[in-house]
Amino acid sequence: MKKRIVNIFTLIITLVLILLFLKLINYKCIYRELFNIYCAGCGFTRMIESMINLKFYQAFRYNPLFFILFIIFIPYVVYQVYLYIKYGNIKKPSLKLLIILVIIGVVI
Helix, strand or coil, X not given: CHHHHHHHHHHHHHHHHHHXXXXXXXXXXXXXXXXXXXXXCCCHHHHHHHHHCCCHHHHHHXXXXXXXXXXXXXXXXXXXXXXHHHHCCCCCCCHHHHXXXXXXXXXX
């Protein structure tokens, strides 16, 4: 069980380091640079930074689609982490969940 907790912390630290690296190199969207049009992922890094700083309105304005999906996805991730720590396995997402996420993405 300790190894699983270490794995979770390693994953979290890795994600934070990736975010810091993208901020450090001043990452810009290739799609926006080439076509001067915002893609669906534009503003994602700024959105995550704003959420870390507890500026949720600003995060929503950077990328509304991923903000809403992120908020909906948090309880699912927490539940998966709980299952992983307690039982050592991860449950695959159901087809219903994937369909709901696709519908939310299309509607928004």
